Amino acid sequence: MDYSQFLSMPQEIGLVAVFLLVFLYDTFMSKKVQNALPVFTCVVFGLFTIANVFFCEESCSIFGGMFENTQATVAIKAILNIGMLIVLIQSVKWANSEYMTVRRGEFYELLLITLFGMYFMISARHFLMFVIGLETASLPLAALIAFEKNRYESHEAAAKYMFTAIFSSAIFMMGLSFVYALSGSLYFSDIAAMIFGESSTLLIVALAFVIAGVGFKLSLVPFHLWTADVYQGAPTPVTGYLSVISKGAAAFGFMVILVQVFGSVYTVAWKWMMYALIVLTIILGNLFAIRQRNMKRFLAFSSVSQAGYIMLGVVAANEMGLASLMYYVLVYVLSNLAAFGVIGAIENKTGKVMMSDYDGLRSTNPWLSFAMMLAMFSLAGIPPFAGFFSKFFIFAGALSTGDVALYVLVLIALLNTIISLYYYLLVVKAMFINKPGENGAIETFKSACSERLAMIVCVLGIMLVGIVSCIYTYLVDAAETSSALFNIF
């Protein structure tokens, strides 16, 4: 075994180093400086993120092709890092709250481990590796969801998440066993070569199982039933993490599997499966979101429908689709985390999470409502904010195949943006137009420095990521240099 291979995975090594530093700090530093642990984590992870953005350009395939780094994986990992950093900054205040102090070390360690798992999901080119990544990413999350152990909902959410995670993994592995039966290998490239030109029932069933298994992670309808309860019950920083990072990683891994492994049955099978899933996801996610009054449940259903939009990049199955998918994930990370940042700040201060509590927020907390408004506009896809550009490119990506069926799909998706605009505007309306209720608006308060910093990062991102075109250009480059993925077509 050639140990120098490990040097070809600098991002994973870096992340392990961050993890070890946090672990050592947590275990060995004296009581006096323990309170600085959250800030320490943010700083270390921040440095890691910056290093990542600038120094990782190498493509390689190691461990006999089980693990692959391309420009695209580097890019998506960098995007996840940015999201992770925002989550970390947002959670500083929460982690310093009284009943968190003894356990916050674990919180950060578990969080970093899940990210490590996602790295492997992204880079894996062998199903065993993928499953290990998947499990490493999901199981610690159950512990994180149960972190507020004095809250009943937190337990309920963790149990629900645990069961669905296990169930979906089981289904996924069922599919894998069928694939193995057909091809006799678990390497992506081998499987693709073996099943080329085949479209037996067993293959279709295997494909359906794989899609269902990952569909749970992405909370695509009809595999979304856990989403709202878990989002509502989990601590807000964890909800934010779950809704963006976990989803982004799964979406990328999903696209790699579908394109690279099952590319040969694109037109026969999975295009139509994804077609149906996207239509269901977008429509039902939107319709359910309209009725929600709890902000976290509301964002849960909004993120269900957003997952449908992300899947449009998958169904395009070309470089442009991949680039748009990554770009969409980036914008979605920033917008959704801005929304969760506001919700978290208000929840930390007042414990209020209902939409009606936001009535008249503008008069008392203008900056918070401004950030929330930008987040909503960006999620709804309104220019000049980043969400508009990401929606435009994901639609353009889906249409770039020239397939008439996809025109219909995009039309459906576009008409659904109007429904989504309606419920996003409900939040804006509550904050800007509605008069405060009987109990008065949420009183004016100063949010913590960390929360404000995270919000500023998100708001700047929302305003600039779209207009500054080099980001999208870079992602397209990254997708094109990784085009070995698409050779199978």
Added chain:
Amino acid sequence: MIWENILIYFVVIPVLTLAGLAICKNIKQVRAVSVIGATVLMALGVYLLVEFLQLRAAGVADEMLFCGDWMWFEPMNIKLSLGVDGISVAMLLLSCVIVFAGVFASWNMDPLPREYFMWFWLLSTGVFGFFIAIDLFTMFMFYEVALIPMYLLIGVWGSGNKNYSAMKLTLMLMGASALLMLGIIGVYFHSSADGNLTMNLLEIARNNAIPHEWQYFLFPMTFVGFGVLGAMFPFHTWSPDGHASAPTAVSMLHAGVLMKLGGYGCFRIAIYLMPHAANELAWIFLVLTGISVVYGAFSACVQTDLKYINAYSSVSHCGMVLFAILMLNTTAMTGAIMQMLSHGLMTALFFALIGMIYGRTHTRDIRKMGGLMQIMPFLGVGYVIAGLANLGLPGFSGFVAEMTIFVGSFAHADLFHRVLTIMACTAIVITAVYILRVVGKMLYGPVHDEHHRTLTDAVWHEKFAVITLIVCVAGLGCFPNFFNEIIYDSFAPIIKALGAF
């Protein structure tokens, strides 16, 4: 460099004004910044006009002048392309005038004047950006930038059933823009036969590569997308509610400029880029817009709320714009552009006056008002002038525009076009009915409400706004040839494209 192009300043100035407003502390500063912004913009508009005319006089016959290209999103070949022809120049001037008047019309905005003006200027940014862009992506982006501020402007500062109206307006317009987005991406992917896809209007028109079967799909998408904003039947229902609930200056800007975005977009994107489908499918939309014209006018007759009357009148007149564009000949299209200018100015005037009257009487119900001419003669006279312009009295802009439209429409020799034209002509008569009815009831006759006798006439900033607009309406009516010269050259390429089929 991008800063060497004069056109970009039409966006830069509103953005700077926006930034200036963000640091304002009190209403005086807010007013000062807004007035400075509007004045500079107005000066820039006039300067552009002069430059444009000089270039044309010097024999520069390019389709678009002041063109410029800056690469934006390289992978999709999306550029920030700017350029204007006569029509855009006219539209830019119109927008400048209405923004200028709108600032004065919202002088005493309350509450939150700073936020109000910020949204107002964001809306203006979108409008100006739309008219200077010749790249589909940029145009579409600015188009949506112009739409969303309406929600908050109506929702926060509006009156009456404002929540409902604001939501309805936003969702209907955004729904239209969803169709439009699909249309634009579709056009993009068929923009070139040799794989050099482009978003640039001129290049797409030059390539003329959109296959006919795709045109049948993309033309309705884009035409309806813009047509909703142009209040095309049956998608006009946002307009009366929206206008009735909006604050004065927003109604002015919306009816005056935003609805013109619809007509301009139909003309510039739908018809220009897809001439084949335009020839083939025009009849469907002619019927729909014909209904808009007549139905809008009839609806205005039965309304009692001043703003509703005017909003339905807008439906009728904007319908006329689309109707004329769809006639697909130079005369009718010239009329359409004239009508856009004329309707923009006089509706803005109308809404400004209605806002001023409403601010005093606190009612817009014409049954509760009477004899206002004795009480507030300036506003009364202004209203009569606006009304006369609206019903097409010679000497004002409306006459020239409508005359040209109907002459152009009647030039079609077939029965279908002629019958439609005659039916649309009846709208002129109906317009006279509802205008004169309002003028008679509200301005003349006995004073209904003794309380009204205590009211005062317009103050200086109101007079200023009104006079600005009246001068423009009369100017357009008295010197139509001047405006005709500005826009006339612009029709040649589009007529050529249409004639090629």
